[in-house]
Amino acid sequence: MGDPVKASITIERLEPTRANVLIEAIYSSYGDSYDHAWVYGIEAVAARLENQTMVSFVACAPDGQVVGHTGLLRDSNKDPVGESGLAVVHPDWRGNNLFPTLKARLAQWCKEEGVLGMYSEATAAHPYSQVANIHLGATETGFLLGYIPAEVSYKKIDTKKTSQRLSVALFWLATSELPTRTSYPPTWHRDVIEKLYEHNDLTRSISPGIEGIKGITSLLATERADDHNDAFITVLRQGSDLINAIGHETATLKSEGYNAIYLDFELSDPATGVLPIEIHDELGYFFGGIIPEAKDGDILRFQHLHQANVDIKDISTASDFGQELLEYVFERKRLAPNSGQD
Numbered sequence: 001m002g003d004p005v006k007a008s009i010t011i012e013r014l015e016p017t018r019a020n021v022l023i024e025a026i027y028s029s030y031g032d033s034y035d036h037a038w039v040y041g042i043e044a045v046a047a048r049l050e051n052q053t054m055v056s057f058v059a060c061a062p063d064g065q066v067v068g069h070t071g072l073l074r075d076s077n078k079d080p081v082g083e084s085g086l087a088v089v090h091p092d093w094r095g096n097n098l099f100p101t102l103k104a105r106l107a108q109w110c111k112e113e114g115v116l117g118m119y120s121e122a123t124a125a126h127p128y129s130q131v132a133n134i135h136l137g138a139t140e141t142g143f144l145l146g147y148i149p150a151e152v153s154y155k156k157i158d159t160k161k162t163s164q165r166l167s168v169a170l171f172w173l174a175t176s177e178l179p180t181r182t183s184y185p186p187t188w189h190r191d192v193i194e195k196l197y198e199h200n201d202l203t204r205s206i207s208p209g210i211e212g213i214k215g216i217t218s219l220l221a222t223e224r225a226d227d228h229n230d231a232f233i234t235v236l237r238q239g240s241d242l243i244n245a246i247g248h249e250t251a252t253l254k255s256e257g258y259n260a261i262y263l264d265f266e267l268s269d270p271a272t273g274v275l276p277i278e279i280h281d282e283l284g285y286f287f288g289g290i291i292p293e294a295k296d297g298d299i300l301r302f303q304h305l306h307q308a309n310v311d312i313k314d315i316s317t318a319s320d321f322g323q324e325l326l327e328y329v330f331e332r333k334r335l336a337p338n339s340g341q342d
Helices: 016-030 042-051 098-113 128-135 187-199 242-255 270-274 320-335
Strands: 010-013 054-060 066-073 081-089 117-123 139-148 166-174 181-183 204-206 219-225 230-237 260-266 286-291 299-305
Touching: 010 098, 016 042, 016 054, 016 066, 016 081, 042 054, 054 081, 054 098, 066 098, 081 098, 098 117, 098 128, 117 128, 117 139, 128 166, 139 187, 139 260, 139 299, 139 320, 166 286, 187 204, 187 286, 187 320, 219 242, 230 242, 242 260, 286 320
Parallel strands: 081 117, 181 204, 230 260
Antiparallel strands: 010 054, 054 066, 066 081, 117 166, 139 166, 139 286, 219 230, 260 299, 286 299
């Protein structure tokens, strides 16, 4: 016999005219503590649903109440991959497998539309979201330490309050056949990146790097996320001034009080293969993980913490591989100067 609870639930695509449904679901699970401020604005939610930079599915109880939600977030509705996020289950309906049911439906939509896959950030404050992702076939690609502000709380899940920023596990779930690509990992992280490729069943040809054109200047793009109090630096071009350029931008962000700074490189760029280890040894950026298929290839993400303490004992994992990966991240953090309480 089937599960009577699951049989009573219907899964529906969320239309723009029902944008209020997502806002109500967020309030039911997080109150006003959710770390993306835009999800509380009906116009912002409706606009994303309308232009399909967010594709959402909801779980509805027999009385019509929306008791769960998940969505695919993309910068453009043409992007080949997206972030699976905004996973919400009403506190009274937890334990009924609504999250995996919703994410499986979202993965089906991705397959139907030719989307290559979904990456996601599962809270590491508890193992439940990670377990659900693994049961769906998703696999770990990294850990971002201190990614979520301490103020975020999960109703009926949190057993204790914390003043520390919370961490997330990065996951990848392929939904279509993936291309074979050439990747240029830096030598000082090549082993772990090769393990991640194997663990995630990503076919990659590993090649040595090629030094960029001498004399050109680096080009960086920085995005500040004030609702997270963190920032993202994307390296668009690697020049001979790379260390100075990143160091200057990092100092600026720290002076502005950002607690976590993430630094992205394209693994499809041959210059990444000869990335100077001073990124770690001098600037204090340590390994975070990879994001597959993010920019016509994979993204290598580093991280740097500023006045933000994290403890490995406070971070949950859901697999032996996840634990091994987390320990690697913390080992690199330990060896990195000026990342934490500085």
